Amino acid sequence: MRLKIVSASGIALxxxxxxxxxxxxxxxxxxxxxxxxxxxxxxxxxxxxxxxxDIEVSFYRITIGFVFATAFALPIGVLMGTSxxxxxxxxxxxxxxxxxxxxxxIPMSILWxxxxxxxxxxxxxxxxxxxxxxxxxDNCKRVKRSVVEVGMxxxxxxxxxxxxxxxxxxxxxxxxxxxxxxxxAWTYLVVAELVAAxxxxxxxxxxxxxxxxxxxxxxxxxxxxxxxxxxxLIFGLLGKFFFPWMEKEKIN
Amino acid sequence: xxxxxxxxxxxxRTFETKKGRFTALNDVHLTIHQHEFVxxxxxxxxxxxxxxxxxxxxxxxxxxxxxxxxxxxxxPGRDRGVVFQQYSLLPWLLAWENVAFALKKDRLLNKKQKKxxxxxxxxxxxxxxxxxxxxxxxxGGMQQRVAIARALVFKPKLLLMDEPxxxxxxxxxxxxxxxxxxxxxxAQSSVLxxxxxxxxxxxxxxxxxxxxxxxxxNAKELTIELPDARDWSLQLTEPFIAYKKEIILExxxxxxxxxxxxxxxx
Numbered sequence: 032m033r034l035k036i037v038s039a040s041g042i043a044l045x046x047x048x049x050x051x052x053x054x055x056x057x058x059x060x061x062x063x064x065x066x067x068x069x070x071x072x073x074x075x076x077x078x079x080x081x082x083x084x085d086i087e088v089s090f091y092r093i094t095i096g097f098v099f100a101t102a103f104a105l106p107i108g109v110l111m112g113t114s115x116x117x118x119x120x121x122x123x124x125x126x127x128x129x130x131x132x133x134x135x136x137i138p139m140s141i142l143w144x145x146x147x148x149x150x151x152x153x154x155x156x157x158x159x160x161x162x163x164x165x166x167x168x169d170n171c172k173r174v175k176r177s178v179v180e181v182g183m184x185x186x187x188x189x190x191x192x193x194x195x196x197x198x199x200x201x202x203x204x205x206x207x208x209x210x211x212x213x214x215x216a217w218t219y220l221v222v223a224e225l226v227a228a229x230x231x232x233x234x235x236x237x238x239x240x241x242x243x244x245x246x247x248x249x250x251x252x253x254x255x256x257x258x259x260x261x262x263x264l265i266f267g268l269l270g271k272f273f274f275p276w277m278e279k280e281k282i283n
Numbered sequence: 284x285x286x287x288x289x290x291x292x293x294x295x296r297t298f299e300t301k302k303g304r305f306t307a308l309n310d311v312h313l314t315i316h317q318h319e320f321v322x323x324x325x326x327x328x329x330x331x332x333x334x335x336x337x338x339x340x341x342x343x344x345x346x347x348x349x350x351x352x353x354x355x356x357x358x359p360g361r362d363r364g365v366v367f368q369q370y371s372l373l374p375w376l377l378a379w380e381n382v383a384f385a386l387k388k389d390r391l392l393n394k395k396q397k398k399x400x401x402x403x404x405x406x407x408x409x410x411x412x413x414x415x416x417x418x419x420x421x422x423g424g425m426q427q428r429v430a431i432a433r434a435l436v437f438k439p440k441l442l443l444m445d446e447p448x449x450x451x452x453x454x455x456x457x458x459x460x461x462x463x464x465x466x467x468x469x470a471q472s473s474v475l476x477x478x479x480x481x482x483x484x485x486x487x488x489x490x491x492x493x494x495x496x497x498x499x500x501n502a503k504e505l506t507i508e509l510p511d512a513r514d515w516s517l518q519l520t521e522p523f524i525a526y527k528k529e530i531i532l533e534x535x536x537x538x539x540x541x542x543x544x545x546x547x548x549x
Contacts, residue, residue, distance in 0.1 A: 180341055181371050185385050185437075186361040195387070199375055276375045276417040 330499025
């Protein structure tokens with residue numbers, strides 16, 4: 032309870048500073064809109080329907096891109112973390128591409144995919160896949176040698192050890208990896224939408240820039256923040272549901 | 284003496300390290316007969332755990348032979364059950380599931396039979412009522428009981444135990460030793476037990492191999508002849524103390540020799 036108050040006070044402090052500098056006119060409304068203006072903008076967008084349609088389309092893009100990237104990253108990452116041959120093949124490749132700035136691929140992606148959803152998927156895929164592969168491989172490598180040996184002494188073959196021991200043991204940390212990378216995926220989504228889109232949260236922000244509609248920009252940023260927070264909470268709750276064996280109290 | 288189960292002769296294990304070749308084991312021999320409880324005793328670093336890993340098939344010999352039931356050991360197999368020192372339960376499985384996991388490859392049993400067997404063996408190690416508990420909820424002693432049940436459930440010919448009670452407190456350790464005596468009799472298995480605890484080795488074993496270190500090698504072999512009905516008061520009897528004395532003197536001799544050797548090379 033005490034910690035919840037502390038958490039809430041952090042948010043309250045930022046809100047208070049925001050109110051203080053805008054309502055007093057210390058900062059012009061063009062540079063930073065008041066909370067009221069942002070709320071009014073929210074009501075307007077909700078009434079016209081763009082608020083939820085933006086969220087829907089952005090959410091759809093990030094989900095498809097993320098699921099696709101994860102579907103590939105999971106098996107490749109696991110194999111990289113458990114097989115020296117796979118590691119030798121993938122590591123230089125992944126390590127090299129990982130450091131290429133995703134944003135720099137945007138011109139090429141537009142050339143290849145136009146401004147379609149495919150282009151967003153592609154950018155999110157690039158951003159998510161390479162990070163996930165490296166992190167999942169690392170999650171698997173950190174599985175204790177002792178549990179792997181248990182599997183071996185029980186007569187499991189290599190594939191069974193990977194499937195029934197390594198992946199199961201690494202699952203909670205892989206879950207944390209997905210949770211972290213999901214947060215990054217939001218950045219890639221907005222970057223993709225900022226440049227080449229006709230809908231979505233990033234597009235809304237970009238469009239508002241042209242008309243200097245700063246309350247729309249702030250609203251867009253806050254919406255992304257809240258969505259991120261909600262999905263993070265869901266990840267956390269699902270984690271507790273999937274891995275009930277973590278953090279149990281001792282019986283005696 | 285009953286039939287020979289395991290025969291290790293001239294076993295050597297060397298490791299190539301950056302500083303050159305390191306000999307962990309040199310010319311080690313050891314035999315285990317059916318239904319025999321054999322301990323491997325020695326100071327830490329003498330290679331006794333390395334030897335157990337070789338028998339388990341988790342590591343490969345570089346010299347000599349280890350033959351189990353007429354077959355040379357090349358890999359882990361279900362004719363051997365292993366109990367490690369600690370942290371060897373699968374934390375995502377309940378106690379009974381951990382035991383049943385050892386039966387995963389058994390196609391002759393259906394799910395229900397596997398569960399029944401798991402419950403039966405948990406009862407055998409005194410964990411009735413704790414079947415549906417996660418390892419993280421159990422004390423170290425309870426976890427080790429589950430590990431023993433898991434190693435016994437598929438009825439291996441040879442049980443390999445690598446300082447299984449080393450991480451437990453003194454009282455729990457004594458309880459576990461008595462449990463092991465009881466379980467060993469029922470399971471009709473043979474045991475290779477690695478320990479550095481002299482009392483434990485004498486109390487549990489039919490035979491004790493004392494090892495010396497640098498490189499790991501045989502130093503002494505004792506046949507323990509004590510009444511079958513083991514009880515803690517046994518440790519106060521003359522014969523028990525005589526065995527203990529013999530081992531202590533041997534280990535003391537080793538230490539003296541090692542010190543002299545170190546002084547000579549200085």
